[in-house]
Amino acid sequence: MAKKDKLWTLSPAPESQDHIQIRDAYGVFISGNFTKPGKDRFYSINPATEKKLSSITQASQKQIDSAVKAARKAYNSTWSKMAATERAKYLFRIARMIQERAREFAVIESLDGGKPIRESRDIDVPLAAAHFFYHAGWADKLKYAFPTKDPKPIGVVGQIIPWNFPLLMAAWKLAPALACGNTVVLKPAETTSLTALKLAELLQDAELPEGVVNIVTGDGQVGEAIVSHPDIDKIAFTGSTEVGKLIRKSTAGTGKRLTLELGGKAANIIFDDASIDQAVEGIVNGIYFNQGHVCCAGSRLFVQENVAKEVIKKLEQRIETLIVGDPLDKNTDVGAINSKSQLGTIREYVDGAKKEGLEFFESSSKLPSKGYWCKPTLFKDVAQSSRISREEIFGPVLAVQTFRTINEVIDKANNTPYGLSAGVWTDKGSKIFNLTSQMKAGVVWANTFNKFDPTSPFGGYKESGFGREGGLHGLSAYIKF
């Protein structure tokens, strides 16, 4: 028999970057035009190489004022007055153009944010287009969505989005707001502004009326200025619970409407009667998808004690097959951590748990010398009281706990300030319904995880926020009666 003399491993399969265009410096996007790049700028960094990609303008108070002014003008003069069927045409056009430029968006998203090209190509960008398609369909049917009521747009909306799904979150926010007839001032996250700015170019090419969407870049100060701006009618925020609380305080009593999509610490629950191999796959996708930078990540694994050994062994084997490295390689499963500061946060949790003596397993893959990286990691026999099972880490770190009975696991799963998502793995339908009806979580997946669709509402309980995005429920966040 022929013996193999060396291991068969995949060769590099990098996605080409020749076709993308990134400017050296970007201004902010107001009233359909980019301003000149400002004096006060910061760099957008490729987290996989630490190389500078472009320099981004820190929007000034004056620019934020004129963005809001432009949005107000567009709202009063065109967008809210336009026939809904016409608004729908613009949204359909934007959706189609995202599809046409999918490859460029995907490559820039991976360059700027560190996520694997497989994910930006197969998930982020197609879903972003899907959100525009879906909401385009609603634009002229809102009266059917809210029968017996008279739905009207709210006005000017301030939208602040996070760095984990930059283009997708922009689409989640923009599509329903625009479909319902609102105009927008949008702020992308400081570390990942590029795809939002590319989207601004696309909106120009789509000939969206000027001022309907304005994009201001910068750090938390810009966000603060949007939140406290007197001429903004509604704030929609996706990000950390900490900042969400500040926004809640700041908008209280101002009459501004508010929706918050915040952090999470999802429980992923495996019973002994589950399809174990498929559950293991779901757990891996639940926590290591997008390096764990996912608010609904299944970061707490509850496994029934009598199958714990098998599940953990299989999890470890699967972690070893994950390819960690160059986000632009088509075979990469786990890319770079989004920023140096996020890596610091993750390290602190991981080092702390190791110091406590928790047993752990981490991928043995070699990490590149440059860039921000974290190996997929799991901690075993974690207690409910442990910091890594209570706080959101937002990285590729899984806390594994065991349980004995269904009541015990429901209590433990709900015993968290968060309530965004959960997962349950069992072959038994009645168990699924029993458990899902008792979980305090906005989304509960059964025998799958991290499935997203524009028709399905997404949002949290408790400190994971309020308001829903997507589906019929998501529309009501951008409508008044």
Next chain:
Amino acid sequence: MVTKKKRIDQTGIEERCARFRTRSIKSLAKREGLNLILSMIDLTTLEGKDTPAKIRQLCYKAQHLHDAQPDLPTVAAVCVYPTFVPLAKDLLKNTEIKVASVATAFPSGQSSLAVKKLECQEVIGAGADEVDMVISRGKFLSGDYNYVYDEIAEIKNICGKARLKVILETGELGDLEAVALASRIAIEAGADFIKTSTGKIKPAATMEVTLVMLEVIKDWYLETGKMVGMKPAGGISNSKLALHYLIMLKETLGDSWLTNEWFRFGASSLANDVLKQILKQETGSYQSGNYFSID
């Protein structure tokens, strides 16, 4: 017979297979993978019209896949009907190529155990290195698992040193949980390899069915430390699909299984497509099918 019931989620299996198919296999990895595939092929002819001349041609092809290209491996084995075992054995006597024979009333398996045992004894007596048996699907589907188990165990006894491949004929079993159960029974009864199909029933091998069987092999390995081989057969006729099978094998069972000792492709037309791809890599362009012999 102690058999563990394994639950399978079909949707999850399909998603996992789709993920294997997103793997991009380029340059050196592709070349090495293609060579590996050639070395794992059981070159097969199982037809009513097989003749000694046909077997001679097949055995020649097994040793000379494409002489224009040096350094190619040979296939792992040729797979023939029992009457041709002595001839094939003789033709391949100075090579490392194994002779495999189907036995046990292939392909239906509808015969008495006595007849099946006799057939197996004959091919072993004629020097077959490997026996590809079929399970009694009728017995399996009527719930007589003990019969299926005992039959495999008896045939295994006769095989002695020859390696036993157990064909489940997954296209007749109904669903993936039945495939898992049949795999488990075969392994517990002593199978050295489990194999998807006879090639006579559609669907034959699919990635989904193969993944389930690999997972059963993994469970067995985790429980006992013993390796069992896998042979998808029928329906794998192009290189890209075969490469994705290798990815599936590597990511499910690990590198130890990436040899023809533990993995085989049962195929008649796969070899030429692999050769075509190898020549494409060597020369930069696809060659006409006429340059590849069709034995």
